[in-house]
Every structure is written in C-alpha cells, then in structure tokens.
Amino acid sequence: MKLLALALACLAMSAQAQRPQLTPEQAAAHTTAAYLGDWKPAPLADLSAASPDFIVKPGESVQAAIDKVPANGNKRWVIHIQPGTYRGPLCIKDKAPLALIGSPRDAAAVVLVDNRFAGKPKGENEAAHPCIPELGKTTIGTSGSTTMLVQSNDVQLISLTIANDTMDGVRLGETYPPGAGESGGAQAVALTLSGDRIQLDNVRLLGHQDTLFAKRAAPDKPARQLIRHSLIAGDVDFIFGNAVLVIEHSTILTRANRRTPGHGGIMLAPSTAPDVTQGFLVTHSRIVGEPGIAPGGTSIGRAWDAGVKAGTWIAGTSPNGVAVVRDSEIGAHVGPWSASTSRRPFDAATNRLNEFNNSRP
Template sequence: MKLLVGKEPFCDFAYIQEAVDFLERKPSEVSAQIHILPGVYEESVKIYRSNLALIGIGHVEIVMNRYARERDERGEEIGTFATPTLFLGGSRLLLENLVIANTAGQGDDIGQALAVYAHCDYTVFSNCILKGHQDTLFTGPLPPSPKDRPEFGGIPLRERHANCRQIYRRCLIEGTVDFIFGGATAYFEHCEIRSLRHAKEGYITAASTLKEQHYGLIFRECYLTAAQDVPEGSVYLGRPWRSHAKTVFVNCRADSHIHPEGWDNWNDPANETTVGYGEYDTSKADALRSQRVKWAECSGAGGDLWSKERVFSDSEGERKWWLQDEYL
C-alpha cells in the first residue's frame, strides 16, 4: 500500500500524521509506504506501526518545538520523552530523505528536546538530517528505571523491544549535549556528527547499554564536525547515562573540538570500570593513546570486529535486514 502526503489536491493526505493514522487501522503485517512531497510539515508524528517506509521526495522537513520544561494542563513539566518531533514504536521501518527537527532551542528554561524518539527495532535511517540541541536522538529502549523520579513518562509504549537494532546511513545528526543517547544497538556509517555551541562542555553520546548487551553505539567511518563557534577541546565523545554504556568510533575523522581526553565518567569514577569505550584507527591510535583517558581503549587493530555482519549476526539467522530493498 502506498500513500502520498502533500499540499497538492491529488495527494491522499495533507499531513503525515493523517496518513499514519489511516495505516494504523490496517494490518501491520502488510508493508506500506508513505511518500511525502517537498515542504515543511509542522507537526508531531507518532508511529506505532511496523513494516512501514517513510520517504521524502525533494526537501521534506518535519518540525516541532516541544521541550521538557514545557508545562501541561496541570502546570507540570511534560518531561523529555513527551517532546519528540517523530516517535517510532514498531519494527521493520525505513526513514529516507527526511529532515526531522526540534526547534525549541536550548537553555535552562528549555531543557531536553527530542527530534527523534526511536523506540524501534530493525530500522534504517538513510540520508536523513536530525536537528536539535540537547538530546536530539534517543535510541531506545529506555533503561529499566529512572534515576531521580518514579517513571520516565512521556509517550506511552505499546511494544517492548528486547533490543532496538538500528542503522543510520549517510545521515547528519547535530546537537549540543548527549545528542545521541539511549540503549539501542545503533550503527552509524558515513554520517556527519555535528556539535553545536553550548554554554558548558558538549557531549556527543550518552549510552545506556544494558549489561548483557554485546554492542551499543557504533560509529564507523563517520565525520565529527563542529559549528564555527564551538571552542577547541570542548566536546567529549561520550559519557555514560548508565554504567555499562558501550560506544566505539571506528576509522572516524574528527575536528579539533574533541576534548583530548575523549571521554567523561559523568562524575562517577566507578563507571570507569564498567563502560566499554573505544576508538579504533590504524592511522592515529598511538597519538590518541597518549591523550585519551586510560580507561578507554585506543587501538590500531580490531576495526574488523565492528562490521554490520558481526554486530547484527544474531538477527534472524544473519539475514541482512538493513538492505533497503527489504522494505520496498
């Protein structure tokens, strides 16, 4: 089933959420596509359905501006996980050629503001741009429990994935603090990871990988860039949202905005004994080893351990589910 979204009179729907709601009433076992004509769509999009491709034609922007410290009708803060411009809750999804932005901005009165809440499994983002500031991209699942309140709140979850396996291919992801975070096995290849200016230190990742999980956030042949006003040495590769965070960078290139130490323990030295942090690059491992924190690995070997085939080898009998034609 194919649907077309746009402002032209021949389109099936004028808004993305209208098309999604129509498909939510259809059996999710049937594959569906939503094609989106060029334009700016000011809406929050919530998708629970599986077996869906969301494909932009030309320049397509999905934009909203909700933020964690926004007040609800009871005068209470809505919290981080109620803010996404796009929520994904199913599996076997393809997102292609989309700009997804949370334009709330940054500051103490804003707090976290998600562009994408990816509580999804077997999902591919291809040629997408994800824009925000703090907490731009959340790669589910959530940790077992919050640190400082009874529950996470936010968008209700209908399907609980044991693991969220995701591919981000040729995407641009930008933000300031913890702007790629969560517990997924998420594989970023040939992506630009762009840091924006923040009043204090910046952090690219904040993984919450489960202890029993073999892989967390993997960046392979990515490009770590920064806006012109980001100071040198002011951005860390990551800090652990939970103590068994796993994050690796394999053959990536980085500008001078990356802090020489590379990694931060989030004010808890105990995390240094439990995290799995590393950089693998034959061309600069020796130079990095003299600067980086001693509790993270720097190696010129081992890059072959982080291929998609190895990382996702337990996925449905090693079927290459990330290939685009699986969805179309």
C-alpha cells in the first residue's frame, strides 16, 4: 500500500510539473482588467441604433466597402455584411475606427473565407496578400495565407465567420495540396490581428494549423485584443502570436481528422518578448475537442520561440511565451504543455505557461 501511495504521489507531482498552477496572488496579475490596462472597450456597434455607412450584399465586394473607409477620423464607420459567403483575401489597413457586422442572429450566416496556405507557390513579383507584398519569395508563407488581416486600431468584428478552408478536404480523406503536408506548408491563417484595441464578439474563426495570428504591428507597439462570446477552431498552434490577447466567455475547439491518428494537436503558441509579462489569457471559457481525439491527445500549448533555431534559445533574450488559462472548463482531450518550437523541454521554472482554477466539464 505504501508503494502504491508513493507511486500515485509521484504521478501527481509529475502532472503538476507539466501543468503548473498559479497561486491566487499570482493569478491576480492575470485578469481581463489587468491585461486591458487603461483601455475601456467601446460599446459594440449596433445596427439597430444607427444605419450602417455601407451595406455589402452577396455578389458584392467586402474589400471595396473597406476601401471606402477613410484613413482617420473620430467617428466609427460601420459596414453591414448581409448573409452570404464572400471568398477572397481581405485587408483592413490604416483605417479609421471601423466595425464589420454580419448577422446578429447567426454568426454562421456571414462567411468570409479563402483557401490560401503557406506552401502555395507564387511568382517572385507577385504579392502574397493585399496587405503583405512578400516580394522575392516563391511561396505565400504563413503571414500571406491569412483570409483577413487587420492592421488598424479600434476595429470591431461582430457576428460573422472568418475561415480558411484550404485543408477541409484533407479531413475528408483528400490528399494535401502540392506544397503542403504534416511536415510543413499547411499553415493556413483565417484571421490576423495586428493592432491595438481590437474587439471580436460573436465571431467564428475556423481553420486548422495557425487559425488565429494575434500579433503586434511592431515589437514596441501596443496590441490589446479582446475576443468574447466566440468560437476558435483549429488543430496545431491555432492561437499564436506576440499580442496581449484576452479570450473570454468563448469556446476553443480542437479539430480532428486532418492529421495522422496519434499526432496530437496544440492549442496555444504565444511568442511573448522576454521583458513583457502579459501574453495570452483564456478565462471563463470552454475548451473542447471533436470526437476522435484521444484523452490527453492535445497539448494545451507551447512557447513559440519565434526566430530561434533548435538549441539556441537564450533566457532573457529570446522570446518566452506567456499564457494563462484560468476559470475555464477543460476537456479530457487536453494534456500537458509541450516543448517549445525550438525544442527546449517544458520546464515550469523557465516557461511562463500556467493555469488557475480550471475544471473538467
């Protein structure tokens, strides 16, 4: 009996080491209010309160409406997108405060979608994306694969779906497109946020690898991004970047059937600068998996050591991702934190990836 008790205690200690928990005092620094700082999110644009500035109907161009918004101003411009599917890359860059609103009753009724992926070939003089030239390269690249790129501050995305469906066929048994596979090239971003004071509410973000890229426009630029009452779905590193990102009262869904059975997914991949103490915060949310994912088969996350080759990570100099998952329901499909992208093993003493007060459904 003593040996059994000792073995169980060792297992518990091992699990604790791989899933470290904050103390209440430590958790007090990782709240929505602390992450947003002096930003008090503006009320969401409301179609019932005022007429939109532009209305986009099926068959029309969402980008054309975005292009009509001026570069600056005090008022918030509102674009209402009517129910339908709108295909093609979208660029919101250097615009006045802007809101894109879909169908308040059903976020699935308006779908903004494209099917670009990192390994997709392109000409050296061909832009990778309307927002990202990437000239001189011969593939789209991860950044260029994004369906929508928001490179403006004070943007609201409300009641709509943003998707990258390029790997949907693989889930159904089709082969990967040329230039993509499990070993690389399959990164296909649905939404890139590269700005400050960005709000998403009742939005569905659908992809596989690298669904949501939450980043700073520059290392010294603020990037506070708030996602509420939304769904984020993917399989590998599908929430990644170096922004200050809060996901609140939302659902994070790990998707199955794209990768070879036994190859688990990874949810969070923060790339926080070493001198920054706030990264990704998931709070009061549900973390669920599709049928077919083995218990513990999905890593809760790993540090994205952006730009760091294996074996060259330096404490205090290299990125060291911050992520806290707290006050949330975490399904049995979720396992421990993983080694970083530069292959440094997870170590609670050096990694900044933690949990607080989570529960099983």
